[in-house]
C-alpha cells in the first residue's frame with residue numbers, strides 16, 4: 001500500500017509537457033489535439049490493390065505522432081501486446097526495445113511502475129550523461145570499423161541516444177555511420193551483421209513480396225531506401241552486403257532531417273551478385289548465385305514497387321540507391337511520376353554538385369553558363385550532374401544547345417564524341433556527344449577543352465594526376481575541382497593534391513571527407529564535402545511533409561539553389577562551397593521548406609490545408625531525440641479537503 005502511494009505521488013513529478021502534448025517551436029505546450037501528430041490513416045495503408053490516384057491527406061495523416069502515445073502504439077506493433085493492453089508490456093521488453101529503451105535514464109518511478117526496478121544499477125543518468133558516455137566509449141576504439149560496430153550496437157540498444165549522440169556530433173560521427181566507413185562495413189558485412197535492421201527480399205521471393213513487407217513490424221513506413229547492391233559507392237557489386245548503404249542513408253534521414261526512425265525502412269533486393277570474391281567468401285550473407293537480369297529482374301522490381309504502394313500507400317517515398325548504371329537510369333525513367341521515387345546517385349548527387357557550382361560562382365564572378373565543365377566519367381553521377389547543370393544554365397537564360405556545348409564528358413573510351421568508332425553511346429551520353437575527333441585521355445581532353453571546372457565521378461582513384469591538376473591551375477585563376485567518387489580510396493585526388501598542384505588556388509570539393517589543409521601562409525582551408533547527404537535528408541523531409549508523389553526535376557534544382565544560398569562568405573573564405581557539417585540539420589529544414597512551398601505552388605502537394613507557417617509545421621513533425629515519459633500521463637484530483645464527505 002505504501003509502495004503504491006509512493007508510486008502515485010511520484011507520477012505527479014513527470015514532466016506534463018512530455019506526456020500531455022508536444023512542444024511547439026516556441027517551447028509552448030500544445031495539447032495533442034492542437035498538434036499535427038496523429039496516427040497514420042488506416043485507409044491509406046494495406047490497400048488491397050496498388051492504386052495510383054492522387055492521395056489527399058490531412059495534416060493529421062501526413063506525419064504520424066510522437067510522445068507517450070506513439071511509444072505505446074509501437075509496443076503493440078512490435079508484438080509485445082496490442083496497443084490497448086500496452087501498459088501490460090513487461091519492463092524487460094521495454095529494455096530490449098531500441099525505440100523504448102532509455103537504459104539507466106529510466107527514472108526510479110518508471111522503474112518501479114514498469115517492473116524493472118532492480119534490473120538496472122541504482123544510479124539514474126540523464127541523457128546528457130549518457131551522451132558523454134558514448135563519447136568516451138567510441139573514443140576507445142581506434143579502428144573505424146570497430147567504431148561503426150559500436151554505433152550500430154548503440155542503435156540496436158537505444159535509438160534516442162544514438163540519434164542524439166550522432167546529431168550532436170555530426171562532423172565526427174558521419175564518417176563512421178556513413179561515407180567512408182560504411183563502405184568498409186559493406187565489404188565486411190558478413191562480420192558486421194548483427195540483427196534485423198531492414199528487409200532482405202530475394203529474387204526467390206518473387207510473388208510474395210507483399211507478404212515479406214508485412215513481416216516488417218512497423219506499419220507507418222514513410223520512406224524506403226532500396227538497393228540491389230550492384231554499385232555500392234565506388235566499390236562495385238557487393239550483392240546483399242550493400243545493405244549497409246540503405247541502413248546508413250536512413251540513419252541520416254533521422255539524424256539530419258528528423259524523419260522518425262520507425263517511419264524508415266532499409267531494403268536490399270538480393271538478385272545475386274557477380275562479385276566472385278563475395279561468392280567465394282564463406283562469410284557472404286546473400287544468395288550464392290549470379291545476378292538475375294532481364295524480364296525476371298524487371299518483374300521483380302515492378303512487383304516490389306506495387307507491393308510498397310499496397311502496404312504503405314502511394315505517398316511512401318522510395319529512394320533508389322547504388323543500383324548499376326543501366327538499371328538506375330531505366331528504373332528512374334520507368335517509375336518517376338507514377339511512384340513517389342527518386343534516384344539519389346543520379347539526382348541527389350546532381351543537386352549537391354550543382355549547389356557547389358552555384359556557390360563557386362560567387363568566387364569566380366562568372367555565370368554558370370560561362371564555365372566549361374569536363375567530367376571524368378559518364379555514369380549516373382556525371383550524367384545526372386550534367387543534366388542538372390543544363391537546367392541551371394537554361395534558368396540563367398542560355399539555350400539548351402549552348403548549355404550542352406559547355407559540357408565535355410570522358411568515359412573509359414575517351415572523350416564522348418558523335419559517331420564514335422566503337423559506337424555504343426546510350427541516349428544519355430549521346431546528348432552530350434561532341435562533334436569532335438576522338439580524344440583518348442582525360443589529360444588530352446583538358447588540353448583541348450581548357451575547362452574551368454573538372455568533375456570526377458567514375459570511381460577511378462587518383463584519376464586527377466598532378467599533371468592534370470597543374471594544367472587546371474595554369475588555365476584558370478581559380479580552378480574548380482570536384483573529386484566526387486566514394487569512398488576516400490576512389491576519390492580522383494585528395495584535397496592536398498588539389499591545393500598543392502594549383503598554388504593553393506583550387507576551389508575543391510570531394511564526396512568523402514578530407515581533413516583541413518594549412519596553406520603556406522598559415523591559412524586553414526576546409527574542403528567542403530560535396531556529398532548527396534546535404535540534399536537527400538531535407539528533400540525527403542519536404543516530400544513527406546507535403547505528400548509529394550511526382551518528384552520532378554524542378555525540385556532538384558530548387559534543392560541545389562536552396563543549399564547554395566545557405567553557403568555564407570565565411571564558408572567561401574575558408575575554401576568551402578558547402579556549409580559546415582555541424583549546420584547540416586538546419587540545411588535539411590531549409591531545403592525541406594523550399595520543397596514544401598514549391599509543392600503547393602505547383603499543385604504537387606497532397607497534404608491539406610497548406611500550413612500557414614511552413615517551417616514551424618516542418619519542425620513540429622520532426623523526431624525528438626529526447627526521451628518521452630515511459631509511464632502514462634496522470635491527472636490530478638481535487639484536494640482531499642474538497643472530496644471529504646462530512647459524516648457527522
Ligand SMILES: O=C([O-])CC(=O)C(=O)O
Pocket residue numbers: 179232233234322344345485486511531532
Ligand atoms: O553514399 C555516398 O557517400 C554518396 C553516394 O550516394 C555514392 O557514392 O553512391
Ligand SMILES: [Mg+2]
Pocket residue numbers: 233321322344345
Ligand atoms: Mg549512392
